Amino acid sequence: MVTPLSPLHETIHKQTAKEMIRDKIVSLIASGILQVGDELPSERELATMLVVSRETVRGAVQRLAAEGIVQVSQGARTRVASVNVEVGAQRIGVTNPTSINGYSLEAVHAARLLVETEVVADATKHLSDDDIQRLEDSIAAQQLACNDPVRFLICDREFHLTIYYACQNRLLADFVVDLYTYMLDHRRIAMGQPGAIEKSLEDHRFIVRALKMRNPDAVSAAFSEHILRIHDTSLAVDERGGSTVTRALPRSVTDSNKESA
Structure with a gap:
């Protein structure tokens, strides 16, 4: 049996499962994860990634095809046909989902360290057991996507x-x-660099471990290191998608986890 969609996902309006998945795919396009010409993962893969049935995915894709956002071809993978999409009105930057890109990397990095670590610390107290299981299932799906930056x-x-x-x-x-x-x-470019996905996956494992401990401080520490890694890889990728330079990050959360084990 497929686990029902979590009420903690993006929408605050009542929607059908197909509408929610349609909106999720649109958000992937609006954010730049999926671009024109990209193949969508298979129905089975999307169902696993988004924790819904294949029928729900199929209905969402059919709706997107009718809107001209994706192209469905018999015997071939569904591809993104247009990035001219509108995102629902529940987000802060809804008028232009990429408007955040107008800020400097350092400004966004500082904001993430300040706000995101507090958000995830609070989330630690409220994640349900089903949510924790969903995160562990996501880790398994990420492992299968280690050779594909888009799917990851x-x-x-x-x-x-x-x-x-x-x-x-x-x-x-x-x-x-x-x-x-x-x-x-x-x-997308950074995740294509050798070892980048594996390092992010390692970070995610530390995060889930801290979440299972219900330890807000450990979760904040794990996210701080993850945000630092994202900062470094983003800094190293120039506008032309050049090579990256990596630096080792301290694994303070490792020590915290070992001490709490």
Whole structure:
């Protein structure tokens, strides 16, 4: 049996499951994770990533095809046909989902360290057991996407948003989601660098471990290191998608986890 959609996801309006999945795919396009010509993951893969049935995914894709956003061809993968999409009106940066890109990397990085770590600390207190299981299932899906930056980022977005929207302050959660969308087109390039996905996956495992401990301080520490890694990889990718330079990050959360084990 497919686990029902979490009420902690983006929408605050009553929607059918197909409408929610349609909106999720649109958000992936608006944020730059999916671009014109990109193949969508298969129905089975999307169903696993988004924790819904294949029938729900199929209905969402059919609706997107009718809107001209994706192209469905018999015997071939569905592809993104247009990035001229409108995102629902529940987010702060809804008028232009990429407007966050107008700020400097350092400004966004500082905001994430200040706000996101507080949001996830609060979320730690409110994530349900089902949400924790969803995050563990996401880790398994991310493992399968280690050779595909686009598929990994689809999983990555669901992973992060599940945590953010467990925060009891909806305004702060929406703000953090906008910060998360910063330079996702560059993140596609960065995730294509050798070892980048594996390092993010390692960070996610530490985050889930801290969440299972219900330890807000450990979760904040794990996210701080993850945000630092994102900052470094974003900084290293220039506007032409050049090579990246990485630096080792301290694993302070490792020590915290070992001490609490």
